[in-house]
Amino acid sequence: MKFTSRRLPFIVIPPLILIAVLVVYLQPSSPPAYVTAPVRTGDIESAVMATGQLDAVERVNVGAQVSGQVKLLKVRAGDHVTRGQSVADIDDVPQRNDLRNAEAALNVIEADLQAKQALLKQAERRFKRQRQMLSEDASSREDFETAEATLATTRAELQSLKARLVQAQTEVDKKKADLSYTRVLAPMDGTVIAVVTQQGQTVNSAQSAPTIIRLARLDVMT
Structure with a gap:
């Protein structure tokens, strides 16, 4: 049987395509690439998407039990204090x-x-x-x-x-x-959230609440 040059491409091209497909299909696939990292401990943060007001679980007004002038104020807002720490001195x-x-x-x-x-x-x-x-x-x-x-x-x-x-x-x-x-002591561990009375002011123990500073525990909120 004789093939004309015009019909030759239709006879040769299909087998070539089949061979190319088989080569691609049968070629072994490359192994998957993994991203590795060293294992270490850490904190897991969980966010709550809600609106509301946070408040310290415990707060206290620290005042004076005697009358007199605040001779020395030893803390500022934001300072952390421990129980029994002197926070202010009244003129004694x-x-x-x-x-x-x-x-x-x-x-x-x-x-x-x-x-x-x-x-x-x-x-x-x-x-x-x-x-x-x-x-x-x-x-x-x-x-x-x-x-x-x-x-x-x-x-x-x-x-x-x-x-x-x-x-x-x-x-x-x-x-x-x-x-x-006359030595005003912190009654608990906490953070100074407000300074109500300034150094040099006079406090009167007869007042209902002669507050000098306010403390709060900010490690636990409600």
């Missing part, structure tokens, strides 16, 4: 004077008490002597009764002084507490 001159006066009054009562205890011993000895003498008819009933009354009076005065001593000691303890209150 009045409290120191009050403490000295209370201690002086206590010393006077202690001295009076010692003197009265010595008088009590004398009164007891006099009473015993008068009682012995009265039993021996060596003293009058009047002298005995006088010694007895003196002993009773001295004992009563000694008890009164002991009560005054307790009151004076209580007053000294109160003045010591007032002096300690």
Whole structure:
């Protein structure tokens, strides 16, 4: 059979196309490329798409328990403080004077008490002597009764002084507490979110809320 040159392309081209398709199909595919990275720990963030108001789980107003001028303010807004940390100092001159006066009054009562205890011993000895003498008819009933009354009076005065001593000691303890209150301490760990009273201002403990700073725990929000 004879093929003309015009029909030759129709006979040759299809087998060539089939061979090309087979070569492409049967060629082994290249392995997939993987992206690797070292393993490490980290935080997973989760965002909530919502509107609302965040508030600290705990907040507190830190104020003064005594009246006076803020002599030193030791923190600013944004500072982190720990529980027991001194955040401000109140002028303590009045409290120191009050403490000295209370201690002086206590010393006077202690001295009076010692003197009265010595008088009590004398009164007891006099009473015993008068009682012995009265039993021996060596003293009058009047002298005995006088010694007895003196002993009773001295004992009563000694008890009164002991009560005054307790009151004076209580007053000294109160003045010591007032002096300690001039150092304003943070009641908890937190962040200063506001400074209400500035250095040099005077606070009055008789106010309903003599606030100096405001603290809040910002690690947990609600």
